[in-house]
Amino acid sequence: FPVTIRSEGEYSPRASRYDFNTYHLVRMEFPGKDxxxxxxxxxENAEFQMLMARPVxxxxxxxxxxxxIRPGLLALHLNGSPNQLALAVPETNSVTPLAQQVGRCxxxxxxxxQLVYLQKNFSKGHKLVRVDLSSYTGQKVPEPRTLIxxxxxxxxxxxxxxxxxxxxxxxxxxxxxxxxxxxxxxLTDFSEYQILQITRIEVNPDNSxxxxxx
Numbered sequence: 001f002p003v004t005i006r007s008e009g010e011y012s013p014r015a016s017r018y019d020f021n022t023y024h025l026v027r028m029e030f031p032g033k034d035x036x037x038x039x040x041x042x043x044e045n046a047e048f049q050m051l052m053a054r055p056v057x058x059x060x061x062x063x064x065x066x067x068x069i070r071p072g073l074l075a076l077h078l079n080g081s082p083n084q085l086a087l088a089v090p091e092t093n094s095v096t097p098l099a100q101q102v103g104r105c106x107x108x109x110x111x112x113x114q115l116v117y118l119q120k121n122f123s124k125g126h127k128l129v130r131v132d133l134s135s136y137t138g139q140k141v142p143e144p145r146t147l148i149x150x151x152x153x154x155x156x157x158x159x160x161x162x163x164x165x166x167x168x169x170x171x172x173x174x175x176x177x178x179x180x181x182x183x184x185x186x187l188t189d190f191s192e193y194q195i196l197q198i199t200r201i202e203v204n205p206d207n208s209x210x211x212x213x214x
Contacts, residue, residue: 015044018071024056026063036061037079056090065104067115069133075106075115085117089138098131098141103155110161110205116147118155126150128157128165130178147178158201158210168198168212 009028016022021044029036039056056074057063065077072091075098078084082101088094103118103126113134120126129144136142150157151167151174158166164177167184171191174184190198190212200213 012065016041017068020044024066024068026066037063039063039066039074039076057088057093057095059093060088060095065106067106067108069108069113069115069136073133073136075117077102077104077106087133087136087141094138096138096141099144105156107157107159109159109163112163114163116157116159116165117144118150118157119144126155148176148184151184156200158203160203160207166201166203166210168201171196171198173198173201173210 013025062079085102106117131144202211
């Protein structure tokens, strides 16, 4: 069923983890000749959308992607040159840089305060890193821990409940479990199902199903 009915572009809709009557999504707005890309909070009940839908951050107009870390704290991918990963607090509108030159994909390890993201470095090589934000209070940002180099020419991944990372290359799905695996381990090949070029991966909350975009 439709969540919103808008003429603007909308993407990355998610039901809120902390308010079951609310969705969040990224909305492209076109006031005049400008293009604003903002994170919006939208009520589930369409009758109230025009009255209660609002930008989470009024002045952040370059939001590409987002991930909730915990109530009151988000990670935001901010489009720019270079792209930036930042920590943002809606209550105070404060934004703290976390990293620059990052991939578009970043995920929380479920049930923890750990955020995994892709740190790009075109001279030394890209790497997947994990930063523990469980005790972050808006002061010093903790140093990230390097996990592994991503699969070549890929940057999208999923994170299972136990912290295992999933990445794909072509028709093949790989896994890497930090502190257990030393490299990417092949899980399966979907070529017999004519799934030949996997681009994005998602998993459901209990990890019983996987969603592939190809």
